[in-house]
Amino acid sequence: MIASAPFSVTEVVGPRARSYSRARCPAPRIPKRLLDHVLDLPNATWRLQGVSAAWARCLLLAFRYTAVSDEKREGLIWLGFNQGTGAVIDDVLARLRWSLAGGSQWQAPDQDVRRQWEPGWDAPRLEARVRPLLEHHVRLEMAPFLRTMRRRLDRDCSRVHAYHNDQRLTAQKKLATLAGAAGEKADADRKRETLRIAAVEREYAAKLDDLRHNYALRVTVEWVQGLELLVPVQRFDVLVKRRKGERLMRIDWHAAVRLMEPPASEWGLGLGRSRLVCDDRLHITDPAGQAPCPSCGKAWCRACHPTACPRCGQAIEGPN
Ligand SMILES: [Zn+2]
Ligand SMILES: [Zn+2]
Missing domain, CATH: 1.10.287 (Helix Hairpins)
Structure with a gap:
């Protein structure tokens, strides 16, 4: 139903990059409480190991969708990612865009700042993250349109x-x-x-x-704008423990807009705050990423086995 134009990450960087001019932003006062608000790990425990100042390389992408049936509907969808932590930063993005519109605190990144950039995502990784999220957002945007269309039909x-x-x-x-x-x-x-x-x-x-x-209904989605932002963050190192295993995850507090991002997810859309941790390789996924198989009932990790249930071979259609 949805076709999207191909895009390349190299088109995004360059002149369309901005960095926040105030490198020193105050650290949050009660970091653990901030984490409590964004992190829910029902099958694991976690401990805050430390908080340190860092620069996060965030990517803001705008897409125009056009839906045509007996009527036409158009709209814009913005997606945001923190390439340093892997998080989807929808709420942070909304405030960053608002801050950008003000403009005065943003500038083209100088050489010194550019040197601190973490590597960005390559096109396949970006596409793998963008495609399911776009589809999700387009469906949400289209829902009222589809309802009235269904009534007319x-x-x-x-x-x-x-x-x-x-x-x-x-x-x-x-x-x-x-x-x-x-x-x-x-x-x-x-x-x-x-x-x-x-x-x-x-x-x-x-x-x-x-x-x-x-x-x-024919829906087309076209990438129209990209912007890379280098923003000061307080980076939270969180030790996650599941049974006998443990791993580190990073969650950023965005100092420029004073907002915590949601935890990254290695399978799923990465929205909301609930994540489950897999037993074998400690993947952190959306709850659906560890759900029971609809065919044989065995719960399994979609990040470990992304195409089919390891017990019965039932193929899955996942968001990744
Ligand atoms: Zn199965
Ligand atoms: Zn796994």
Whole structure:
């Protein structure tokens, strides 16, 4: 349903990069409380190991979607990522954009700042993150449009059905009155009404085809703008423990907009604050990434086995 134009990360960097001019931003006063608000690990424990100042390389991307059916709808969708932690930064992004509109605290990054850049994502990684999120956002944006379209379609289908049903019933009644009648005229009348019923049915099918065609929804998504931001953050190192294993995860507090980002996710859209940790390799995923198999019931990690259930082979259609 959704087609998107290819894009390349190299088109994004360069003149469309900005860095926040105040490198020193105050550290949050009660860091653990900030983490409590954004981190929910139902099957693991965590401990804050440390907080340190860093620069985060964030990517803001804008896409225009166009949906055409019997009506046309257009809109813009913004996506934001912190390439340093892997987090989806929708809320942070909204405030960063607002801050950027003010402008005065943003500048083209100088050489010194550029040297501190962490490596950005390559195009395949970016595309793997962008595609499911775009689809998710387009579906959300389109939901009200789809609902009203569905109502119009239902109304038109009912109208077409009522009209053709009347025609068919009238012909059937005439046919019924002719039952048992003999003679050439009766035969001709029967034939005429039978043909009329067949014609009504054909016309009804054709009208339904027309409606299907008129209401078919085509959505295209086009990448229109990209901006790379180098922003000062307080980087939280969090030690996550699951059974006998432990690993480090990073979550940034964005000093420029005083907001904590959600935890990164290695499978799923990475929205919300709940994450589950896998037993084998300690992947941190959206809850759906550790869900039971719909076929055999075994829970498994979609980051470890991204294409199919390891027990029964049931293929999955995941957001990654
Ligand atoms: Zn299975
Ligand atoms: Zn795993």
